[in-house]
Amino acid sequence: xxxxxxxxxxxxxxxxxxxxxxxxxxxxxxxxxxxxxxxxxxxxxxxxxxxxxxxxxxxxxxxxxxxxxxxxxxxxxxxxxxxxxxxxxxxxxxxxxxxxxxxxxxxxxxxxxxxxxxxxxxxxxxxxxxxx
Numbered sequence: 843x844x845x846x847x848x849x850x851x852x853x854x855x856x857x858x859x860x861x862x863x864x865x866x867x868x869x870x871x872x873x874x875x876x877x878x879x880x881x882x883x884x885x886x887x888x889x890x891x892x893x894x895x896x897x898x899x900x901x902x903x904x905x906x907x908x909x910x911x912x913x914x915x916x917x918x919x920x921x922x923x924x925x926x927x928x929x930x931x932x933x934x935x936x937x938x939x940x941x942x943x944x945x946x947x948x949x950x951x952x953x954x955x956x957x958x959x960x961x962x963x964x965x966x967x968x969x970x971x972x973x974x
Contacts, residue, residue: 861964868954881943882947885940889940896930896933899922906922907921909925911928
């Protein structure tokens with residue numbers, strides 16, 4: 843009986859308030875990182891759709907005088923050049939959004955790495971902070 847009680851006390855870890863705050867901060871960063879990765883996935887799909895649309899316009903440019911282009915809930919007839927310009931504008935906006943999200947993600951990953959290093963140095967294998 844005494845051995846069992848001693849074994850339990852050997853594995854008990856006392857966490858300071860500051861350490862708990864770091865663990866909570868890591869969890870918040872992890873949650874935000876997952877949101878950003880979801881947003882990046884959506885932006886990459888949008889970018890691929892725009893690339894496909896650009897290719898379709900280029901293929902049909904010789905046989906069509908105008909193209910329907912959706913602006914909000916309305917379709918507008920545009921020439922091939924106007925359509926390509928609009929697609930290029932949207933592609934650039936999506937690329938800028940992707941770049942911004944990637945910057946945010948790398949910043950969060952850096953902060954998470956620092957917290958992870960600090961917490962693992964204190965708690966070793968008693969804590970699991972894997973975020974992937």
